[in-house]
Amino acid sequence: IIVYDEECFQGRRHEFTSECYNVMEFGFETVRSLRVESGAWVGYEHASYQGQQFVLEKGEYPQCDAFSGSNAYHIERMTSFRPIACANHRECRMTIYERENFLGRKGELSDDYPSLQAMGWCNNEVGSLRIQSGAFVCYQYPGYRGYQYIMECDRHCGEYKHFREFGSHCQTPQIQSIRRIQQ
Amino acid sequence: IIVYDEECFQGRRHEFTSECYNVMEFGFETVRSLRVESGAWVGYEHASYQGQQFVLEKGEYPQCDAFSGSNAYHIERMTSFRPIACANHRECRMTIYERENFLGRKGELSDDYPSLQAMGWCNNEVGSLRIQSGAFVCYQYPGYRGYQYIMECDRHCGEYKHFREFGSHCQTPQIQSIRRIQQ
Numbered sequence: 094i095i096v097y098d099e100e101c102f103q104g105r106r107h108e109f110t111s112e113c114y115n116v117m118e119f120g121f122e123t124v125r126s127l128r129v130e131s132g133a134w135v136g137y138e139h140a141s142y143q144g145q146q147f148v149l150e151k152g153e154y155p156q157c158d159a160f161s162g163s164n165a166y167h168i169e170r171m172t173s174f175r176p177i178a179c180a181n182h183r184e185c186r187m188t189i190y191e192r193e194n195f196l197g198r199k200g201e202l203s204d205d206y207p208s209l210q211a212m213g214w215c216n217n218e219v220g221s222l223r224i225q226s227g228a229f230v231c232y233q234y235p236g237y238r239g240y241q242y243i244m245e246c247d248r249h250c251g252e253y254k255h256f257r258e259f260g261s262h263c264q265t266p267q268i269q270s271i272r273r274i275q276q
Numbered sequence: 277i278i279v280y281d282e283e284c285f286q287g288r289r290h291e292f293t294s295e296c297y298n299v300m301e302f303g304f305e306t307v308r309s310l311r312v313e314s315g316a317w318v319g320y321e322h323a324s325y326q327g328q329q330f331v332l333e334k335g336e337y338p339q340c341d342a343f344s345g346s347n348a349y350h351i352e353r354m355t356s357f358r359p360i361a362c363a364n365h366r367e368c369r370m371t372i373y374e375r376e377n378f379l380g381r382k383g384e385l386s387d388d389y390p391s392l393q394a395m396g397w398c399n400n401e402v403g404s405l406r407i408q409s410g411a412f413v414c415y416q417y418p419g420y421r422g423y424q425y426i427m428e429c430d431r432h433c434g435e436y437k438h439f440r441e442f443g444s445h446c447q448t449p450q451i452q453s454i455r456r457i458q459q
Binding site: 129148149150151152153154158159160162205206207208209210211217230233234235236237238239269270272274275276 | 312331332333334335336337341342343345388389390391392393394400413416417418419420421422452453455457458459
């Protein structure tokens with residue numbers, strides 16, 4: 094991943110091949126544009142992998158709203174980021190549960206779902222989930238919009254028991270679309 | 277589709293089972309929240325299906341940025357909308373071309389691609405495209421972000437020869453992710 098401190102790939106630049114805990118330690122105020130050359134990454138609003146999360150796949154992101162997507166409030170910064178080691182487009186499996194602690198109705202997912210309700214899911218929330226293999230992104234709204242929650246099989250033991258574990262920015266269990274992360 | 281003139285499904289409401297050319301004719305200033313009960317729809321910023329486009333799949337959209345996604349400027353309105361008749365998750369095929377008028381290198385797509393470049397596409401643009409069956413959404417940035425261009429096999433003869441035909445809001449041929457529309 095190559096990050097720039099100005100929009101449109103201008104200004105100070107730095108190339109990373111592994112995680113960056115705090116881009117400010119490299120003289121950046123924030124990341125304002127970036128290119129992903131290979132692999133899949135997750136970026137975070139704040140240092141130490143805190144705040145809103147952004148999945149970053151191969152391609153070009155010329156300004157902040159290219160990678161932040163649709164959010165409850167406008168994101169103007171990305172301060173830490175790391176590779177998603179277990180991303181694997183072919184071997185992705187997860188289970189979603191209606192209620193926290195893996196209770197209630199459940200659904201097995203191994204594909205992309207721009208609308209969980211169109212697939213037959215019972216409502217607009219997910220109470221808890223388990224990632225058996227690969228990595229997924231869960232979104233608040235249909236069509237992959239809203240807050241992003243990156244879920245990986247090799248972090249957090251692949252288990253997310255309560256919506257507060259979905260991410261430090263998560264305030265409700267509302268999840269309406271889920272997709273695999275392409276490597 | 278059920279549309280509301282206030283956020284969070286409050287205020288004036290109206291249910292539609294076919295296209296709406298101008299929601300103002302029903303006493304709405306604009307749509308501020310909506311529920312899709314069945315089918316896939318496309319919404320537009322302005323009347324007469326003009327301006328930015330938003331794909332709307334089954335689920336709940338409690339405010340404008342839930343359906344507008346990530347855009348170059350914030351969208352605060354949706355004024356017309358219609359069903360996407362040919363959406364078919366199982367039978368979707370399209371061809372993308374490097375240059376306008378179906379020239380240059382080409383790629384056959386029948387799946388979802390959060391990053392065209394990770395799939396092997398040569399750059400961050402698509403010059404022209406043909407939809408053989410079903411319907412797709414094309415996006416400016418990877419991960420289904422940025423302006424949305426809804427492409428249907430039964431409109432425009434399924435042929436889009438130049439980026440100006442992608443949508444009335446389209447200003448460049450930049451397309452970095454493409455996915456099928458779920459029905």
